[in-house]
Amino acid sequence: MIRRRGERSIDADTLFEHERSIVEMSSSLRARMLGRAEGALRTREYVVPKARAFPRPAPFPWTAAAGLVCLAIGAGGAAAYELVVRAHQPLLPVAPAAETSPTPETPAEEGAASPPIARPSTPARRRLLPSPARGEAGREELRLLEPARAAVERGDFALAMFPIAEHARRFKLGRLAEEREALRVRALVGLGRYGEARRAAAAFALHFPRSPLLPAVSEMSASGG
Amino acid sequence: MPHLRLIPPLRPGVSSDDACLEAFRRELSYIHRTFLRLGTPAAEAEDLVQELFLVLRRNWDEYDPQRPLRPYLFGIAFRIASGNRRKRAREIPSEVFTVTDPRPGPEELFESNEARDLLLEALDQVPLPRRAVLVMHELDYVPVAQVAAALSIPIFTVYSRLRKGRRELDKALRRLLRRVEAP
Numbered sequence: 323m324i325r326r327r328g329e330r331s332i333d334a335d336t337l338f339e340h341e342r343s344i345v346e347m348s349s350s351l352r353a354r355m356l357g358r359a360e361g362a363l364r365t366r367e368y369v370v371p372k373a374r375a376f377p378r379p380a381p382f383p384w385t386a387a388a389g390l391v392c393l394a395i396g397a398g399g400a401a402a403y404e405l406v407v408r409a410h411q412p413l414l415p416v417a418p419a420a421e422t423s424p425t426p427e428t429p430a431e432e433g434a435a436s437p438p439i440a441r442p443s444t445p446a447r448r449r450l451l452p453s454p455a456r457g458e459a460g461r462e463e464l465r466l467l468e469p470a471r472a473a474v475e476r477g478d479f480a481l482a483m484f485p486i487a488e489h490a491r492r493f494k495l496g497r498l499a500e501e502r503e504a505l506r507v508r509a510l511v512g513l514g515r516y517g518e519a520r521r522a523a524a525a526f527a528l529h530f531p532r533s534p535l536l537p538a539v540s541e542m543s544a545s546g547g
Numbered sequence: 548m549p550h551l552r553l554i555p556p557l558r559p560g561v562s563s564d565d566a567c568l569e570a571f572r573r574e575l576s577y578i579h580r581t582f583l584r585l586g587t588p589a590a591e592a593e594d595l596v597q598e599l600f601l602v603l604r605r606n607w608d609e610y611d612p613q614r615p616l617r618p619y620l621f622g623i624a625f626r627i628a629s630g631n632r633r634k635r636a637r638e639i640p641s642e643v644f645t646v647t648d649p650r651p652g653p654e655e656l657f658e659s660n661e662a663r664d665l666l667l668e669a670l671d672q673v674p675l676p677r678r679a680v681l682v683m684h685e686l687d688y689v690p691v692a693q694v695a696a697a698l699s700i701p702i703f704t705v706y707s708r709l710r711k712g713r714r715e716l717d718k719a720l721r722r723l724l725r726r727v728e729a730p
Contacts, residue, residue, distance in 0.1 A: 332662075332665070332724060334666075334685075334716050334717055336662070337665060338685045340660070340662035340663055341662070341686055342686055344577050344580050347575065347580075354593070355596050356571075358597050363567075363568060363604065368602075
C-alpha cells in the first residue's frame with residue numbers, strides 16, 4: 323500500500339494537512355448508516371435507562387460470603403491455637419493457680435449491685451463458630467473467668483486482674499472475650515485507673531459495637547472519670 | 548434566573564428526534580472518519596457509528612446547541628472506541644484471530660489516498676489516549692482547553708500527551724518510510 327515516494331521527505335505535518343479535510347463516505351455506506359439510525363429512532367432503541375426499572379436479580383452477597391469465610395478461618399485458627407495451648411498445658415502454671423483462687427468461698431448471688439458483666443451468656447451468634455472443642459474450650463474459659471467475676475463482685479479488683487490477664491493471654495479472641503473486657507473495665511474503674519479504663523472501654527466499643535454489655539461498660543468508664 | 552436553564556429549550560416544530568438525526572446526518576462522514584482515525588477497523592466502524600448515534604440521541608436533550616458539536620461527538624467516539632478496543636482485547640486473546648487491518652474496506656477504497664493511509668498507519672503505532680489527543684488537536688484544530696474538556700482530562704495532560712504522541716508518531720512514520728524504501 324505504501325509505495326516509494328521519491329526523495330521528498332514526508333513529515334507528520336504534511337500528512338496532517340492531507341487528512342484534515344473530511345472526505346465524504348460512499349453513498350451506499352451512508353445510506354445504510356442513516357437507515358439504521360432512523361430505525362433506532364422508530365423502535366426507540368436508544369432508550370436504555372428504562373431497563374433499570376426492571377428488578378435486577380439480587381447480587382450474590384459477596385461481602386457476607388467473604389465475612390463468613392474470614393470468620394471460619396479465624397475460628398479454625400483459634401481452634402488450632404487452643405489445641406496447641408492444651409498440648410502444652412502442663413507447662414502453664416497459672417491456670418491451676420487461678421482455679422484454686424476465691425471460687426469456692428464466693429456464692430454468685432453475693433454482689434447483686436454489680437452490673438451484669440460476667441453473666442456467661444452464649445448469644446446466638448457464637449453458635450456460628452464451628453469449633454470442634456467448643457464445649458471444652460468454653461468450660462476452660464469459664465473456669466478462668468469465673469474467679470475474676472467473683473473478685474469484681476467482692477470488690478477485690480486487684481485480684482480480678484490476674485485471671486483477666488491470663489484469659490486474655492490464652493483466649494485472646496475467645497468466646498468470653500467480650501465478658502472479659504467488660505470485667506477489665508469494671509476492675510480498672512474499681513482500682514481508680516480511670517485513664518486505662520476509658521481506653522479499655524473505647525476498645526470494647528470498637529470491638530463489640532453491638533454488645534449488650536456496651537451500655538454498662540460505657541456507664542462504668544464514664545462514672546469513673 | 549439560573550433555574551430556568553434546567554428546562555430544555557423548546558423549539559416549536561422540531562422534535563428532538565429530528566434535530567438529533569439532522570445533526571447526525573450532517574456529521575456522519577466526520578463521525579465515521581473519526582473512528583477510523585482512532586484506529587477502529589473499518590469492518591467495525593459501522594457498528595460503532597450506530598452506537599454513537601444511540602448515545603447521542605440518549606443525551607441529546609442535555610446537549611447545549613451553543614457548544615461546538617464536533618468536539619462533543621469526538622468525546623463520545625473516543626469513549627466508544629476505547630471501550631471497543633478493551634472488549635476486543637478481552638474477546639480475542641489469540642494473535643491468530645486478531646483483525647488489525649486499519650485500512651479502509653472495499654467501500655472506502657475509492658476515497659483513500661496514500662497520504663491518508665500512511666498517516667492512519669503511523670497513528671496506529673500511537674496508543675489510543677495520545678492518539679485521540681493528536682487527532683483532535685492536529686486534525687480537528689480543537690483548542691487544547693476544549694480537548695481537555697471533551698476527553699475529561701487536565702490541560703497539562705493534553706500538552707504532555709500531545710508532545711509524547713507527536714514523538715511517537717514521528718518515530719512510527721520514519722520506521723514506515725524506511726520499510727517502504729528498503730526493498
